[in-house]
Amino acid sequence: MPIDASPDDLDALRELVVQLSSERDAALEECRRVAEQNDRLRHLLQQLRRAQFGRKSERLDPEQLQLAIEDLETAVAAEDAEQDKTAPIEEAPKKKRKTNRGSLPAHLPRVHITLTPDSTACPCCHGVMHVIGEETAERLDKIPAQYQVIVTHRPKYGCRSCESAIVQAPAAERLIKSGIPTENLVADVVVDKYAWHKPLYRQAHIMRLQGLPVDRSTLAGWVGAAAAEIKPVYLRMKEIVLASAKIVVDETRAPVSRAGPNQDRLLLGDLAG
DSSP states (O other), X not given: OOSTTSOOSHHHHHHHHHHHHHHHHHHHHHHHHHHHHHHHHHHHHHHHHHHHHSOTTTOOOHHHHHHHHHHHHHHHHHHHHHHHHHSOTTSOOSSOOOXXXXXXXXXXXXXXXXXXXXXXXXXXXXXXXXOOOOOOOOOOOOOOOXXXXXXXXXXXXXOTTTSOOEEEOOOOOOSSTTOSOOXXXXXXXXXXXXXXXXXXXXHHHHHHHTTOOOOHHHHHHHHHHHHHHSHHHHHHHHHHHHTSSOOOOOOOOOOOOOOOHHHXXXXXXXXXX
8 A cells, every 4th residue: 555545644544554464474374384284395396306316226106195295285285274274255266176076976876965954945035945956066075984883693593383393594603603704794804905905903903892892813813714615616717827928916005014013013003082
C-alpha cells in the first residue's frame, strides 16, 4: 500500500499492522515449507545419482530408494493436508491436486448411505419438499481382518421305537487333526509368510495383540501341515520343470529384517503408543 494511501485513523492503522503481520507470518511459513521440501528433493536427487552413477558398493538398494520416495510423497501430502485445514472454506484452491482416483471396480460390493437434511420443510413457505435430484460420491473402504470361531453342530438322531439306532453326520475332514485352525486360516498364515515375507513370530505377536495366545511353534506346525498337504503338487511341478530343456531362475533376493522378536515388540509398542 502506498504511503499516501495509508489511513489516518489510529484504529485503521492498527488493523493494517495486524493484517501485514499476518501476511508476513504466512509468507515466512510458506518459505519454511518450501525450503524443507527443497531439502527433501535435494536428498532424493543425491540418492538417485548415487543409485545410477555411484560405485557398485555405494549404489543404493532400489527398495531403499522406494522408501525414500514414499517418505517424500507422504511429507508433501501431509503439508498439503495442513494447508487445506488452515485455508478458509470459501477460498478456492490455487492448484488442483493430482489424484489417482479413477473409477472404483464394479465388482466391489456397495454400501449405500443416504444423508437427508434435518428438515424437509420449505424454509420459505414451510411446505413439503420433494426430491428433485441427488449427488453421489464413492469412497473406497476396507473391512479390517477379523477372526471368527466356526462352531460345528452335529445333532444325534435316535429311534423312539427300538431305542437302539443312532444316526449322526460324520465330522468334516480337517487339515490338522483335532486342530483349531480352519483351512482358510492356515492358507492365510502361509501366504503371509512366503508371499509377503512376514515371519511367524511376527504373525504370532499380531495375533496376541488381538487376544489370541498362539505361539510361533504352533504356527510352524500349521505351515508344516500345509506343506505336507501340497507336497504332491510340488513334486509334480518339480518333475515338469526338470523335464524342460531350459530352466529360467529368478534369483532376486527377498529382504529380511535383522530385527528379532524383541525389536519388533518395541516397534509395535511405539506404534501402539
